[in-house]
Amino acid sequence: MESLDLNSPTTLAAIAAVAALIVIGIIIGLLRGRKKQELPLEPPPRPPEALAEDRPKITVEAEPEPTQPLQLEDLVPPPPKARAIGEPEARVTPPPAPPADLGAFRSGLKSTRGNLISRLAGVFRRDRELDTSVLDEVEEVLITADVGVHATQRILEALRTQMNDGQLSSADDAWEAIREEARSILASSGQGLAIDQTPTVILVVGVNGVGKTTTIGKLASRFDRQGKTLLLGAGDTFRAAAVTQLEVWGRRVGCEVVKGKDRADPGSVIFDAIEKAKGDGVDIVIADTAGRLHTKVPLMDELKKLGRTVEKALGRPADHVLLVLDATTGQNAIQQAQLFKDALPLSGIVLTKLDGTAKGGVILGIVDQHQVPIEFIGVGERVEDLKAFSAEAFLEALFESPETLEPSEDAAGAS
Numbered sequence: 001m002e003s004l005d006l007n008s009p010t011t012l013a014a015i016a017a018v019a020a021l022i023v024i025g026i027i028i029g030l031l032r033g034r035k036k037q038e039l040p041l042e043p044p045p046r047p048p049e050a051l052a053e054d055r056p057k058i059t060v061e062a063e064p065e066p067t068q069p070l071q072l073e074d075l076v077p078p079p080p081k082a083r084a085i086g087e088p089e090a091r092v093t094p095p096p097a098p099p100a101d102l103g104a105f106r107s108g109l110k111s112t113r114g115n116l117i118s119r120l121a122g123v124f125r126r127d128r129e130l131d132t133s134v135l136d137e138v139e140e141v142l143i144t145a146d147v148g149v150h151a152t153q154r155i156l157e158a159l160r161t162q163m164n165d166g167q168l169s170s171a172d173d174a175w176e177a178i179r180e181e182a183r184s185i186l187a188s189s190g191q192g193l194a195i196d197q198t199p200t201v202i203l204v205v206g207v208n209g210v211g212k213t214t215t216i217g218k219l220a221s222r223f224d225r226q227g228k229t230l231l232l233g234a235g236d237t238f239r240a241a242a243v244t245q246l247e248v249w250g251r252r253v254g255c256e257v258v259k260g261k262d263r264a265d266p267g268s269v270i271f272d273a274i275e276k277a278k279g280d281g282v283d284i285v286i287a288d289t290a291g292r293l294h295t296k297v298p299l300m301d302e303l304k305k306l307g308r309t310v311e312k313a314l315g316r317p318a319d320h321v322l323l324v325l326d327a328t329t330g331q332n333a334i335q336q337a338q339l340f341k342d343a344l345p346l347s348g349i350v351l352t353k354l355d356g357t358a359k360g361g362v363i364l365g366i367v368d369q370h371q372v373p374i375e376f377i378g379v380g381e382r383v384e385d386l387k388a389f390s391a392e393a394f395l396e397a398l399f400e401s402p403e404t405l406e407p408s409e410d411a412a413g414a415s
């Protein structure tokens, strides 16, 4: 094998070429190293704890939270005002059902609102300071709106107590106090008539023209719609027209009317009616009675006697004695109630002709003074115009209509 000659030009050239290659290699290596330092370094491997610590941050960056669908309004229902028109309201609980027949109460109490509530709104003007002079004006409005002395004093007492306790600082407080007192006066009204005996006997009393016979017709129709069988007793034997009127209602409802001969004793007619109802298994007997002027003492004697006759026929007193009062007579209705109450144990009152009278406040007076509940109201002459009394509907119709809470021009002028 030939030995390497270090002095030969070929060998020297080869060595120089290798050295050049090495130098170029080193330079390229250095350049690469610098570039690598400028690039972000890969994160060094971490212990598992460290990774767990940082995870939420990394998750947020990697998966930004969805913006729209999961915002606050998904958790909290929007306030009603924020709703677009026509958009259904999101509610957690269903709204309370409006009291039955609110519309009928509203239209029946329209004039009373004008007379009572608008005038009160005149007293509670927004800028008015509530002092004792307010109480005098409230008293005048209540008395002249036929609320009656007794109920008026009761409402004033509630206002005075709250005023002295410093709880009456705004008109809203005063409205609330009056409404609360009215609610408490009416608490026992509108419970309805229990029909749990066969027959259940309802005696209808009241002076002439208040609406007894009409109310009996409307009541019969109401019970008929509830599937009850009925029998009417024509106890107003003093007027032939009254018997005919009841017969017309009997035909309309499709129930029998028991009547006596002309000028028959009312007691005997009602006795016969109860006997017949017992024999026929009829559910309800409604008995009409005479209503000559209450100032004639004999009528009250006659009613007492009638009460005893019912008891003899039935074996117990009449199940219900309904006194019919005409709302348009105002204070007079309160006095009538006293006379009838002295003659018979009244179980309930029907207040007719609330439509078209501004004296609806008399309801409070009657109930408060006599402690007899209102069970029905008449708001017109049609059969459907007899409404079961509801204290809630009455209060809402009377107090809650916004236009009535602003003083009317009349009211402002009157106060």
Ligand SMILES: Nc1nc2c(ncn2[C@@H]2O[C@H](COP(=O)(O)OP(=O)(O)O)[C@@H](O)[C@H]2O)c(=O)[nH]1
Binding pocket: 206, 207, 208, 209, 210, 211, 212, 213, 214, 215, 291, 352, 353, 354, 355, 377, 378, 379, 380, 381, 385
């Ligand atoms: N506007 C109105 N009229 C009524 C109401 N109830 C009864 N009436 C009318 O009052 C009048 C006397 O009624 P009536 O039943 O004969 O009275 P009664 O003498 O007590 O039997 C009739 O013209 C009835 O139509 C009512 O709620 N509203």
Ligand SMILES: [Mg+2]
Binding pocket: 212, 213, 214, 236, 242
């Ligand atoms: Mg009559």
